[in-house]
Amino acid sequence: MRLQFLGAARTVTGSQYLLQLPGANILIDCGLYQGRDQEPYTPHHRFDFDPAKLDAVLLTHAHIDHSGLIPRLCRLGFRGDIFATSATTDLCAVMLLDSAHIQEEDAQWDMRKWRRGQQNTPPPGPLYNAEDVEQTMTQFVPVQYDEEVRVADGVSVRWVDAGHILGAASLEIWVNEDGVQRKLVFSGDIGDRGRPILRDPTLIESADFVVMESTYGNRNHPPIEHTSEQLADAIKRTVREKGQVLVPSFAVGRTQELLYRLDRLIASGDLPELPVFVDSPLASRATRVFEQHHECYDADSLRLLAQGDDPLSFPSLRFTRSVEESKRLNALAEPAVIISASGMCTAGRIRHHLHHRLEKGNHLVLFVGYQARGTLGRILQDGVKNVKLFGRRHRVRARIESVQGLSAHADQPMLLEWVQAIKGPRTVFVTHGEPESAFTFAKLVEAETGSPVCVPSLREHVDLLDEAALAEVHSHTQADIARHQAEERRRSETRHDRA
Numbered sequence: 205m206r207l208q209f210l211g212a213a214r215t216v217t218g219s220q221y222l223l224q225l226p227g228a229n230i231l232i233d234c235g236l237y238q239g240r241d242q243e244p245y246t247p248h249h250r251f252d253f254d255p256a257k258l259d260a261v262l263l264t265h266a267h268i269d270h271s272g273l274i275p276r277l278c279r280l281g282f283r284g285d286i287f288a289t290s291a292t293t294d295l296c297a298v299m300l301l302d303s304a305h306i307q308e309e310d311a312q313w314d315m316r317k318w319r320r321g322q323q324n325t326p327p328p329g330p331l332y333n334a335e336d337v338e339q340t341m342t343q344f345v346p347v348q349y350d351e352e353v354r355v356a357d358g359v360s361v362r363w364v365d366a367g368h369i370l371g372a373a374s375l376e377i378w379v380n381e382d383g384v385q386r387k388l389v390f391s392g393d394i395g396d397r398g399r400p401i402l403r404d405p406t407l408i409e410s411a412d413f414v415v416m417e418s419t420y421g422n423r424n425h426p427p428i429e430h431t432s433e434q435l436a437d438a439i440k441r442t443v444r445e446k447g448q449v450l451v452p453s454f455a456v457g458r459t460q461e462l463l464y465r466l467d468r469l470i471a472s473g474d475l476p477e478l479p480v481f482v483d484s485p486l487a488s489r490a491t492r493v494f495e496q497h498h499e500c501y502d503a504d505s506l507r508l509l510a511q512g513d514d515p516l517s518f519p520s521l522r523f524t525r526s527v528e529e530s531k532r533l534n535a536l537a538e539p540a541v542i543i544s545a546s547g548m549c550t551a552g553r554i555r556h557h558l559h560h561r562l563e564k565g566n567h568l569v570l571f572v573g574y575q576a577r578g579t580l581g582r583i584l585q586d587g588v589k590n591v592k593l594f595g596r597r598h599r600v601r602a603r604i605e606s607v608q609g610l611s612a613h614a615d616q617p618m619l620l621e622w623v624q625a626i627k628g629p630r631t632v633f634v635t636h637g638e639p640e641s642a643f644t645f646a647k648l649v650e651a652e653t654g655s656p657v658c659v660p661s662l663r664e665h666v667d668l669l670d671e672a673a674l675a676e677v678h679s680h681t682q683a684d685i686a687r688h689q690a691e692e693r694r695r696s697e698t699r700h701d702r703a
């Protein structure tokens with residue numbers, strides 16, 4: 205029983221774990237590395253194994269950093285089943301196609317650069333195209349939450365609520381080998397309690413081995429009660445100034461949570477019924493998938509549906525479809541909310557809306573999510589007053605604000621509670637976190653649960669039934685944590701000296 209960490213090892217992207225059993229090779233998640241600085245980290249064009257020899261893929265959720273390389277796997281010969289919840293399957297149909305278009309556009313761009321002589325080697329072509337996605341979707345096997353599914357000889361799996369995005373799950377995997385049953389748990393991405401629309405994460409009672417995320421393993425989220433209030437205040441102020449609110453938002457998950465909050469604020473009269481536009485084809489399609497999967501909704505959302513109120517829809521909500529409809533928003537004079545992608549303003553229609561509104565002081569750019577360093581979103585959030593967009597300098601006069609509390613990821617206390625509920629794991633592998641976050645969380649888990657903890661590095665593998673091998677990866681982690689802490693201490697002393 206060999207487990208190899210082929211992604212999301214000491215970073216938050218590219219989830220991919222290979223489980224090799226005597227009777228089957230199983231891949232858990234197959235995510236794309238996102239973010240430019242990650243590019244050299246792993247070559248996307250090949251895998252560390254032969255895709256044709258893989259028996260099954262188990263998918264935790266539809267986010268591209270968990271699902272985005274599956275079409276590549278199929279293009280290179282994988283013909284087995286891809287197991288995922290029914291909602292994840294439908295979201296993948298939309299998101300993987302969108303990803304294929306991005307791959308094809310990027311490949312065309314590289315080809316043009318090569319033809320112009322700006323690149324020495326011919327580009328390798330797209331990772332996959334729309335046809336590959338079409339093939340991929342035929343291999344999906346939708347499953348229901350909480351149903352035990354046999355995925356290979358001696359291997360059965362159950363998908364339970366992870367509370368992260370629609371259809372997201374943690375996996376309980378039972379493996380029978382030589383008459384002994386062992387259980388592995390993969391957390392997927394874990395959400396917080398009390399998120400709108402979705403049920404809370406299911407707490408799992410037992411496991412022999414746990415592989416868990418640690419995105420916010422070193423952070424506590426601020427209390428989320430005031431999120432909707434902040435949202436309403438920011439919008440009302442802009443309405444008074446006859447401006448428009450631009451919300452750069454991730455298309456899947458974040459946009460639907462915003463719609464839910466706006467629906468509630470308008471229903472309660474805390475917000476006037478102003479026009480709200482969702483101007484992102486991907487977000488519009490994803491919202492339709494949400495509306496087809498009420499089986500994922502929590503009790504509050506189901507109650508609203510039973511009362512005849514669709515929590516993702518209200519009379520003044522519009523989904524723009526064509527580019528022309530999107531352009532027409534430029535001429536909009538009345539106060540409105542425009543939700544558009546991308547969430548960090550790196551691409552997409554949001555850049556056009558910013559181009560038309562940044563220089564006017566009555567408009568508001570409202571951030572609802574994390575802005576990575578180097579993105580236009582972060583530059584605006586940092587208060588830079590001069591930005592370049594479409595080759596033109598813009599003097600930023602629009603107000604820039606951020607609303608906290610819309611993260612789809614659990615924070616440290618919730619992650620700890622999730623892992624503490626699992627009785628008796630022989631090892632907890634901490635993945636899907638930057639080193640600072642993963643190491644901090646690993647130390648905490650070991651101290652609080654007494655289970656040995658490993659923070660695997662990329663391509664590290666371990667035979668789970670070999671005690672000596674487990675002890676070795678554990679001691680690697682201990683050494684790396686000690687080194688990391690020493691570096692941190694040195695850095696803080698330098699800062700102290702300078703001060």
Ligand SMILES: [Zn+2]
Pocket residue numbers: 265267270368393
């Ligand atoms: Zn995710």
